[in-house]
Amino acid sequence: MCRVATWACSVLLLCPGGLTTAASLDTPRWGGVLHVAQRAEPKTFNPVIAVDAPSREVLRRLHADLITINRFTQKTEPGLAESWTRSGDGTRYTLKLRKGVRFSDGVPFTADDVVFSWSVYLDELVHSPQRDLLLIEDKPIRVSKLDSYTVEFTLPQPYAAAERVFDSVAMLPRHVLEPAWKAGKISSAWTVNTPASEIVGLGPFRLKQYRPGEAVVLERNPEYWQTAPGTSRNLPYLDGIEFRLLPDEGVQLARFVSGDIDVLNRLSMNAVSFLQRQGASVTDLGPGLEYNFLCFNLSPASPKIKWFSKREFRTALSLAADRESMARTVFLGRATPIWGHVSPGNRLWYSDRIAHPKRSVADAKQMLKAAGFLWNGKGQLIDGAQTPVEFSILVSTSSPERMQMATMLQADYAQLGIGVNIAPLEFRSLLDRVTNTRQFDTVLLGLGGGDADPNPELNVWLSSGGTHLWNPNQKQPATAWEAEIDQLMEKQMVTLNPSERRKQYERVQEIVAEQVPMIFLVTPNVVVAQRGNVGNFRPAVMDHFTLWNSSELYLRKGGSGQ
């Protein structure tokens, strides 16, 4: 089965149409270096083992995949494979590779490289994060070479989102990496200390220089296979991209305003207000896919399970949460209240059948009373054993927005007579408590798929999943409703009929919203900025928000790279 649990912040959504109409009317200009701010250093230049966002953001420019998801349309489109066909039973995909494609060192790309890449990613000893993506029901997707430019992928069973699996699986140069793989050393290949000339790829750019603490510099890949529309000249338009490593958002803003940076990715809402006052070109893409939620610990050993296991209790807390205030106060109005885990930004899968009950402390109190709770003389909520209801909210110290949301929930629940302790923890300690030791009452987190499709979040919704946050790794579903979710998720995974599949996943959304194992709160908007000098700028809500079409971006006259 596909297993991806993407923690927070990687989001996907179409941007409103027509945002860059003016830009698209320009005649693209060749040359120049685009300067982009990046928060952290890349940890590796090896696409097989990269898990951190900074590395992946750089690597996406250096490598290419067979079938790619267009971040703007959200649909799959040809990458290194120019076409493909699916067998009638949905278990075999035959891909025709583009001819004449060369790696950045000039060596031709063939079916042997595809077979090699697949072998590396599936190698258990390599521990590639992509491996889980290439398994369906724990069985691998196999590949065989039909001829030098044709490969066939065989799936263990039909898989609804099979074409999307190929996105972000970088094709590797067999002639460079095979010796390292055979020696069992591929994980230590292509580190940040490897000379730039040894790193070979099929992407629009190649590595020129890495200056630790300062910048990652990419230059045009002269062998890139895509041609500019209406010409015979190879893309990219840009001579290069320079990722400037600026960990502090304030510094990024100052450099952007002074003209040192052309593009800013995913801004905080305070930064948006600041930039707007400076007259910068800010693009609000609307709600992203990230959803913030309060998750109850429903594990049998949870010390608060006697309260949390009551659906009425969870529903009452959901009713008392002031989502509108959160959107207005924490995100300065650039967020949308949510009652289900699929955000309105996900146009493919959002269901308008999920109820949006209005906030009502009175209704919440009524519900608690019906569930057997009472209030003592001090106004504290007490259970049948006269125990005051108190619990803690675990929240990451690195997320000021979630700290603010927790503070607002604390005040909201005080109106119900519930005492809430906020427990700020460093993110890794928090994850350890949530996924391993299970020593927490509730946790405020955010999740968001790198893809709009439900399958990357299978591990969250299946009761056996390691990131089934309220009660993970169940041998048998603990409740009837979790069993129903399991059945529906497994069914939608192999249903090839899109409308049938949609109905199944809508039902999953309904069950989650009805049972409230998580209280869904808000989805923040995705906001990006550019200095107005970047052509073909078509930001999308899927990671990387602004550079996904880097081969097509160009600089108008007056850019920082001029």
Next chain:
Amino acid sequence: MNGSAKARLSVFAGIILVLAAGALWAPYNPIEQHRDISNSPPSALHWFGTDDYGRDVFSRFLAGASWSVLSGVAATVVGLFLGWAAGGLVGFKGGKIDALFLRLGDLTLSLPWLYVVIGLRAILPLDLKPRAVLATMLLLLAFVSWARPARLVRGMVLNLSERGYVEAARAFGVPEWRIFVRHIFPGTLGVLAAQALVLFPRFVLAEVTLSFFGLGVSEPEPSWGAFIIALKQAYLLREQWWRLLPVLSMLPLFLSCAFAVRAVANAYRASR
């Protein structure tokens, strides 16, 4: 001690007293949220404006001051007592325990206290009230801060032990404990007083630092560290300059403390 020094110490003591009782002066409930007036600028009703949740910042500054000052005093007392007890004992007794003490002191001084506290926070039970968490942190800080005053006290005790009047008392057969209490302990009080003035602002700053990293007093309790967090987004200050007011208002405490330390140092030099 001259008049100027006494005045400086009086100002410092006065500021501490006013701030320690800050919660009593707070015009509003510092934790009550009024979300409809969030992030308001200063006005006659809200002198320092309101925060993200519409809470009165001036009230939170005063209530936070009480907690910062009182926790600073408590941690100073604990740290000094531990330092005095350890330094006095090893200085007076000497021998193998002295060597062990010196190594233990080195170890303690080399501890990266911030990381120790972060690690400790991760293993604390989550049900602890915010103030209990902070009290635990400050006690821990006091425990890791004993080494410096202990070394000073040890040096002073070694020095005093060789004085003529101590030798005379020993010759007359006065018990050791009595010699320590009557002749040596009073001589260490000056060192302790000076150390108190040095340690106190450190502990207040420690509380501020912990809260800055989200590890000190947690919401909804007010904390000085929370005001510093606003400075992380320095670009905000162009529009919301009033976020600086509570930070600037902390300065008198630290400045008066610095002046008091200078006054004590000058008085000590003059007495020699």
